[in-house]
Amino acid sequence: MFSRRGFLGTAALVGASAVQGRVQAASIPEAAHMDKVVMQPPLHPVSGPDYRPVVTLNGWSLPFRMNGDWKEFHLVAEPVVREFAEGMKVNLWGYNGQSPGPTIEAVEGDKVRIFVTNRLPEYTTVHWHGMIIPSGMDGVGGLTQPHIQPGKTFVYEFEMRKSGTFMYHPHSDEMVQMAMGMMGMVVVHPRDPNFRPVDRDFVFVMSTYRVDPGTYLPQVNEMTDFNMWTWNARVFPGIDPLPVRLGDKVRVRIGNLSMTNHPIHLHGHSFAVTCTDGGWIPESAQYPETTTDVPVGAVRVFDVLADNPGDWAFHCHKSHHTMNAMGHAVRNLIGVSRKDLAKAVGKLAPDSMAMGSTGMAMGNMEMPAPDNTLPMMTGTGQFGPIEMGGMFTVMKIREDLARDDYRDPGPYKFPQGTVAYEVEAPDAAPVRQPGKPTHKMKM
Numbered sequence: 308m309f310s311r312r313g314f315l316g317t318a319a320l321v322g323a324s325a326v327q328g329r330v331q332a333a334s335i336p337e338a339a340h341m342d343k344v345v346m347q348p349p350l351h352p353v354s355g356p357d358y359r360p361v362v363t364l365n366g367w368s369l370p371f372r373m374n375g376d377w378k379e380f381h382l383v384a385e386p387v388v389r390e391f392a393e394g395m396k397v398n399l400w401g402y403n404g405q406s407p408g409p410t411i412e413a414v415e416g417d418k419v420r421i422f423v424t425n426r427l428p429e430y431t432t433v434h435w436h437g438m439i440i441p442s443g444m445d446g447v448g449g450l451t452q453p454h455i456q457p458g459k460t461f462v463y464e465f466e467m468r469k470s471g472t473f474m475y476h477p478h479s480d481e482m483v484q485m486a487m488g489m490m491g492m493v494v495v496h497p498r499d500p501n502f503r504p505v506d507r508d509f510v511f512v513m514s515t516y517r518v519d520p521g522t523y524l525p526q527v528n529e530m531t532d533f534n535m536w537t538w539n540a541r542v543f544p545g546i547d548p549l550p551v552r553l554g555d556k557v558r559v560r561i562g563n564l565s566m567t568n569h570p571i572h573l574h575g576h577s578f579a580v581t582c583t584d585g586g587w588i589p590e591s592a593q594y595p596e597t598t599t600d601v602p603v604g605a606v607r608v609f610d611v612l613a614d615n616p617g618d619w620a621f622h623c624h625k626s627h628h629t630m631n632a633m634g635h636a637v638r639n640l641i642g643v644s645r646k647d648l649a650k651a652v653g654k655l656a657p658d659s660m661a662m663g664s665t666g667m668a669m670g671n672m673e674m675p676a677p678d679n680t681l682p683m684m685t686g687t688g689q690f691g692p693i694e695m696g697g698m699f700t701v702m703k704i705r706e707d708l709a710r711d712d713y714r715d716p717g718p719y720k721f722p723q724g725t726v727a728y729e730v731e732a733p734d735a736a737p738v739r740q741p742g743k744p745t746h747k748m749k750m
């Protein structure tokens with residue numbers, strides 16, 4: 308006997324299978340694959356509402372196809388090999404050939420259908436961090452959907468209800484899968500192209516890894532002691548610069564799926580945080596900053612007027628995060644006589660190198676390193692060693708860049724007389740404390 312409730316239930320099921328049938332009939336869109344580790348040109352819209360596309364540092368945006376009024380994307384979760392910088396490759400898990408996965412771009416109001424194929428050796432899901440979507444599309448394995456088993460493809464369908472910057476990552480064996488690099492960014496452009504428009508729009512996600520020197524696989528159980536601090540799974544000097552035309556209004560969208568916060572600092576300018584993964588910040592609530600902290604599991608987007616030409620360092624302000632694999636066990640030897648130390652150590656280990664008695668500047672130092680690791684501090688600029696690593700790159704603001712030109716313009720040509728310079732001066736002996744205190748303390 309059919310109860311009314313049973314009848315409705317059946318009808319709903321018929322509806323559901325009809326939707327599935329339609330998708331199957333329409334076939335799954337081809338999955339684009341990326342084999343490059345440098346920033347790909349922006350993907351301009353060919354139809355629909357106009358928007359200024361983003362560029363992803365050392366990454367790309369996922370191509371899509373239109374199917375009726377649905378925008379269809381295809382993500383493939385799979386093992387990948389990611390080059391962190393020249394000289395170091397790591398076996399990660401990612402999407403469509405790289406880790407992190409491609410940026411997904413759409414427009415507010417778009418209906419999107421995202422196919423996710425699992426080519427990992429274990430199940431996965433995709434969670435759409437920060438997006439306002441139906442609960443059943445939220446991608447939390449076990450809670451809102453069955454896990455996607457290896458070899459299977461699932462479909463996520465939802466409307467991009469609000470514009471902004473979001474992230475995607477698995478909610479399925481999450482600790483392992485995120486520690487292996489499974490993540491990416493979602494940018495939803497406002498439907499109104501006049502809403503807070505910018506001239507250049509950059510996006511990247513921060514992640515951290517513990518990859519012991521000479522090895523190729525992150526230690527996924529590591530909780531705190533990471534040694535690779537990455538922007539889009541790249542470290543300095545492997546991170547793309549941000550080429551900017553003088554006078555451009557620039558947006559930088561930063562996601563943090565690492566296990567600690569990162570205070571991100573831009574030299575030479577002040578900026579305002581204009582958007583988080585929760586939405587746009589009203590202008591009345593914005594304030595000027597030169598460093599903004601990006602908490603774990605959050606997005607911060609800042610807008611900056613690039614009105615100061617030059618090569619401007621852009622980096623995490625935790626100084627250990629602008630280093631590559633480092634020996635954290637190294638003792639602080641500043642002030643220790645190098646000669647005595649070298650003698651003492653030399654007796655024990657004849658090939659050793661005493662370092663650090665005047666600091667750790669390593670510009671002219673060469674140390675043997677195992678294969679597949681990177682120097683702690685590296686990189687060379689036009690004036691010498693830069694001695695950075697990890698989360699460091701350069702915003703290159705130039706007068707003569709074309710509108711959509713994102714190629715590295717090379718080192719800045721400093722106008723004559725604008726660079727700090729050496730003067731003739733007598734040998735600067737350290738200033739001694741005067742014999743008598745200059746102020747008497749009242750007791």
Ligand SMILES: [Cu+2]
Binds near residue numbers: 536569625
């Ligand atoms: Cu940091």
